[in-house]
Amino acid sequence: MATKVSERGGASAPAKRSPFLVELYRSALGKKYVMAITGIIFMGYVLAHMFGNLKLYQSAAEFNAYAEFLGTILYPIAPDGAVLNVLRVMLLGALILHVTAAFQLTQMNRNARPDSYRSKRDFVAADFAARTMRWTGVIVLLFIGYHLADFTFGWVNPAAEGATLYEKVIASFSNPAIAGFYLVANLALGLHLYHGVWSLFQSMGWNNRRFNHWRRYLAVAFTVVVVGGNLSFPIAVQVGLIS
Amino acid sequence: MNLTLRVWRQAGPDAPGRFETYQATDISEHSSFLEMLDNVNEGLIEVGEEPIEFMHDCREGICGTCGIMINGQAHGPAQSTATCQLHMRSFSDGDELVLEPWRASGFPIIKDLVVDRAAFDRIIEEGGYITVDTASAPDANLIPIPKETADFAMDAAACIGCGACVAACPNGAAQLFTAAKIAHLNVLPQGQAERYQRTEGMVDVMEEYFGSCTNMGECEAACPKGISIDFIATMNKDYRKAKSQNRRSS
Ligand code: SF4
Numbered sequence A: 001m002a003t004k005v006s007e008r009g010g011a012s013a014p015a016k017r018s019p020f021l022v023e024l025y026r027s028a029l030g031k032k033y034v035m036a037i038t039g040i041i042f043m044g045y046v047l048a049h050m051f052g053n054l055k056l057y058q059s060a061a062e063f064n065a066y067a068e069f070l071g072t073i074l075y076p077i078a079p080d081g082a083v084l085n086v087l088r089v090m091l092l093g094a095l096i097l098h099v100t101a102a103f104q105l106t107q108m109n110r111n112a113r114p115d116s117y118r119s120k121r122d123f124v125a126a127d128f129a130a131r132t133m134r135w136t137g138v139i140v141l142l143f144i145g146y147h148l149a150d151f152t153f154g155w156v157n158p159a160a161e162g163a164t165l166y167e168k169v170i171a172s173f174s175n176p177a178i179a180g181f182y183l184v185a186n187l188a189l190g191l192h193l194y195h196g197v198w199s200l201f202q203s204m205g206w207n208n209r210r211f212n213h214w215r216r217y218l219a220v221a222f223t224v225v226v227v228g229g230n231l232s233f234p235i236a237v238q239v240g241l242i243s
Numbered sequence B: 001m002n003l004t005l006r007v008w009r010q011a012g013p014d015a016p017g018r019f020e021t022y023q024a025t026d027i028s029e030h031s032s033f034l035e036m037l038d039n040v041n042e043g044l045i046e047v048g049e050e051p052i053e054f055m056h057d058c059r060e061g062i063c064g065t066c067g068i069m070i071n072g073q074a075h076g077p078a079q080s081t082a083t084c085q086l087h088m089r090s091f092s093d094g095d096e097l098v099l100e101p102w103r104a105s106g107f108p109i110i111k112d113l114v115v116d117r118a119a120f121d122r123i124i125e126e127g128g129y130i131t132v133d134t135a136s137a138p139d140a141n142l143i144p145i146p147k148e149t150a151d152f153a154m155d156a157a158a159c160i161g162c163g164a165c166v167a168a169c170p171n172g173a174a175q176l177f178t179a180a181k182i183a184h185l186n187v188l189p190q191g192q193a194e195r196y197q198r199t200e201g202m203v204d205v206m207e208e209y210f211g212s213c214t215n216m217g218e219c220e221a222a223c224p225k226g227i228s229i230d231f232i233a234t235m236n237k238d239y240r241k242a243k244s245q246n247r248r249s250s
């Protein structure tokens, strides 16, 4: 007899009703929707994040003013910093969902093949990015922790007390080790995005034979723009383009 | 041609397995892969050894019984080809071939290269059918079906249920098989009555036995019938529709 990987009510289970979204989440397909939708949120975020940081190339004053502005969005309609903090909480929530779903799905997949192939697999379609999603995901997660400690909280930032954000960026990226870490983490982000952006269309079932090939193009373009921008910052500091 | 085979031998479901090495000698490059194994087995029987057990039936790529992991690829290196249709000309003289059974917890090993694919039957039982009036045979072509729809359904119906998609999937997921079986009936007018029960039921049973899709596309590459992963996307979209429909009507 085939062993079951998981035991869930299924369609015919007696209905003790939970909210629709909770019920949907119980299925692996539902978890994939969560992966996809939170992924879209992160796509919007990383794109805006990269784009905003291009101000580093304008001037220190512009960049600092931009950072200041983020805290005062919709002020005085909303209290000072309110919008920013709401966005932060939303991103944190999305992150928790994304990681939890990924963890649960990984667990399920491990159970689905506890006894792995003894001979070496010869993959045809599964590319490096697809097969390393779990690892690039973990690298990006660790990086997010460091990145927040570096600039948002300033705990590990090498700049002196009271430095502006611009000075903090320069201080951090002047250190070759930190700059190197940012490069590695962003390459991991690139791999993660390249598979994720394409993959979310599949998971959500957004397909149409006429535009299906565009999903790959979009994944490549999006990855190149975001990661290209992100990589340029530590490199620009290292080569002395901005200081 | 002469080849060295390293074959997974396992006496029973719970017995420990190991690779055994065999020589396949004087094999015609025109023979099929399974004929090559027949050849080796004849040799084994002659010297009083247990022949290698492997799955086969039609030997013409239509029944979905055969299936061996050959050198790390489900159904071997040829594209859109079941193991039984694979010819020895796909290999070269002196090659070493490693043969393993499908490995997935939904496909427990029975013996050697033979696995139990009853989990696929459990999925089919959940909705891989339509309800028809059996009293009198309906006229053929009574229900007009646009050519495009018929083609779409036929592309999905080409699935022979071999399980290579599960075997090839790094996650041991059965998405391609299930999606094909759902799509085949869901697009046709005859499939509408059970549409939402089918979609939810089959996906739920699939998830009880198999892993979850990460969109790697390895299944599509291994599939002897070239079933497209577009069907998986269609299933993913149908599932949430089915969930909400079934909920409303229950
Ligand atoms: S989808 Fe292809 S690989 Fe999977 S069971 Fe059907 S024919 Fe075999």
Ligand code: FES
Pocket (backbone or CB within 6 Å): B055, B056, B057, B058, B059, B060, B061, B062, B063, B064, B065, B066, B067, B082, B083, B084, B085, B160
């Ligand atoms: S034996 Fe029937 S498909 Fe290969």
